[in-house]
Amino acid sequence: MTPDGRMAPSPLLLDGEEQLIPMQAKDIGWLEAQARRIRATCVQMAYDAHEGHLSGTLSCVDLLVALFYGWLLVNPSRPRHPDRDRFIFSKGHAASALYAVMADRGFFPRQWLLRYAQEDAPLPNHPCAHALPVLECSSGSLGQGLGIGTGMSYGMRLAGIDARVVVLMSDGECNEGSVWEAAMFAAANRLDRVLAVVDNNGVQAVGRSDALMGHTSLAEKFRAFGWAARAINGNCLAEILGALADVPFEPGRPSAIVARTTGGAGVSFMQDDVLWHYRVPSEEELGRALDELRASPIHKD
């Protein structure tokens, strides 16, 4: 039963547009091309809006592409379907990547991307569920998405809903103590429908996460907190899809994918450089980036 007393519908019994089906991931080549288009879109959006954060935006594009085109059970025409997988984008500062993927999947018109980070637009520089109600929650203050996700998962278990909760986090976010409070809660309550995906790009706003975390392993930390964790290359779509196919990694334990990524991945001169946490590309840099990516922004086709 759902909290308001309705029977939770099963996706197997629904027909037509009510269905929740993962978008069929065509092949790796198609997904890689898709990731390049999303990256081109993000660089264009950063240039148009004079908004930075490209380092941590580009690093998580492959993760988002794998999730939204190959794994998440969602339906853009039924964004509040009770059985949908809940996706929480906890690293809100990388919003343009989320917006580009959601627009491409049809959650809202691509033209909205033109107004990214403008006043009164539905796509502010940090995601706001008041402005964009198809979001599960707002984000921008780090370290809260995992806690919210564990509460949602607990609530869904109470309601008999079997859907999964995916929280995409940054490695810098894992500096926050609240992340580990949430990790403890998820393990204690055996929330094995929770998947944390850490975009482990190694760069934070000012420093390098490895040094700031004392050169320790995030996967080991999650394991020590009772999770099943796997470390992968988060800029390799085949590896990401391989890991996602095995979730939950162990019954009764929440799963963590610690995805080693490169900040600014896909654009050679932005890669692995703290400068690009905040820097906005110039017109010349925009052109070079689009050339390298061999792709056009999805909203400017």
Place this chain on the structure above:
Amino acid sequence: MRKAFAQGLIRAAEEDERIVFLTGDLGFRVFDDFQRRFGPRYINVGVAEAQMMCAAAGLALEGWRPVAYSIASFATARAFEQIRISITYPRLPVLIVGAGGGFFYAHAGVTHHAGDDLGLMSLLPGMTVVAPGSGEELADLLPQIFRLSGPCYLRIGGFGEPAYPCAEPATLERARLLREGEDLALLTTGTLAGVALQALDVLAREGIRPIAYQVHTVKPLDLATLDGLAGRVRTLVIAEEHVPTGGLSAGVAHWATGRPDAPQVLRVGPPDALALGNPTLGRLRREVGCDVDGLVRACRQALDPGRRHRAGMAVAG
């Protein structure tokens, strides 16, 4: 009051199956019945207030009505950011309960003092802030709180606060008339209502009969009642177990700034200072004038402005 809360919570949870209770590892034995009856709707989060608030937010997003319980200082200050972002930003109907609000735990030391709980929670847009004065008052208010569509902070005291007779039942967001009177008004919030009623008995023997209100809802403030008092009395005496910033007197002073005919506001309560020395609650209240004698004194002085300076009382508004 905690027993009344635990019992009221069970009644509410029987009627509304969306109610889920989270505790930050506090309330030993107080919620055993709830746990027995409702199983997984009882969640001990552990000593993790930030997680308690985020998990409550997640539960509310899924349609549940979470109640997050801890000692007042930890329920508010410790998890302020999580309440601000995860609960009030999306306007979720989470009830945050701070036990031992104000200086109930005075003797436990500064870590357990919550003289700022009402102010912290009042800072948050859309938050309803409630501080009942007795178990009976809390029992009246709790079902009304569960009908709110947004977040609420509920300060509850300790154990065994005496019930007090009232001119009317407790209605959320309305100041509750304790006793009719004239010339001046005495406003209280939280457990000082009981102290105020004792002070009124002493004053009555002297022929002083303040209009007394228990302002259990600190936010939103009952402006209609304040407006009504503006024409009737020259002074409002406000007794609060709260620091001068952000509590009832601050709210009333804010109201007074918008009214040229507002009565003078005379505050009785703890100063903006650490309460060091592990005082008992009784001693602390005596020292800041929030005991029976202190309230009697304040009301006498309110009627005799010339004596105010000698008493060193703070005048706000």
